[in-house]
Amino acid sequence: LMVWLRRTTHYLFIVVVAVNSTLLTINAGDYIFYIDWAWTSFVVFSISQSTMLVVGAIYYMLFTGVPGTATYYATIMTIYTWVAKGAWFALGYPYDFIAVPVWIPSAMLLDLSYWATRRNKHAAILIGGTLVGLSLPLFNMINLLTIRDPLEMAFKYPRPTLPPYMTPIEPQVGKFYNSPVALGAGAGAVLAVPIAALGAKLNTWTYRWMAA
Numbered sequence: 001l002m003v004w005l006r007r008t009t010h011y012l013f014i015v016v017v018a019v020n021s022t023l024l025t026i027n028a029g030d031y032i033f034y035i036d037w038a039w040t041s042f043v044v045f046s047i048s049q050s051t052m053l054v055v056g057a058i059y060y061m062l063f064t065g066v067p068g069t070a071t072y073y074a075t076i077m078t079i080y081t082w083v084a085k086g087a088w089f090a091l092g093y094p095y096d097f098i099a100v101p102v103w104i105p106s107a108m109l110l111d112l113s114y115w116a117t118r119r120n121k122h123a124a125i126l127i128g129g130t131l132v133g134l135s136l137p138l139f140n141m142i143n144l145l146t147i148r149d150p151l152e153m154a155f156k157y158p159r160p161t162l163p164p165y166m167t168p169i170e171p172q173v174g175k176f177y178n179s180p181v182a183l184g185a186g187a188g189a190v191l192a193v194p195i196a197a198l199g200a201k202l203n204t205w206t207y208r209w210m211a212a
Contacts, residue, residue: 018076046137046184067115074107102139129196133188
């Protein structure tokens, strides 16, 4: 019974933090979730999403020691964001008003790197972190290409809480100017590794706290 309770507590803990990390991602720059600035802020979007995903996903994957926990973590974030998308839709905003980031495939790559190296923590940090940073911008750009023009959405449906100085201004560049996917993937791959290492280090602090 105690083993079952401990395991259940672990997974409920993951649910709570995944939900909170979703809220933090939105609050860190809510224009990232709303597609009015999607093309012009794509590099910032890529870095914030890949680092936010990897720090929590690797923390809980190493905490449980179970490959698949990272995907579980990303799935909770995705479901929670779809709930937020549904809430805006219920308020009368169009389906494309919120773009839900694509976290799950990148988290699967993190799980795969951990599983394929026989649960090697350092491989998960180096290989998994790099794969998350490289893949997330690609998956998210594919996602954004499937929705209506973000600039059209921005001008037709401005956010009710958007201050006047944040009113979208149409950029004079194209969607792929200077390849935001490549820039986001490069920066994300570099930054996701040390952030993954931080997530792994959090386990040490957690275990010390639990033992105190």
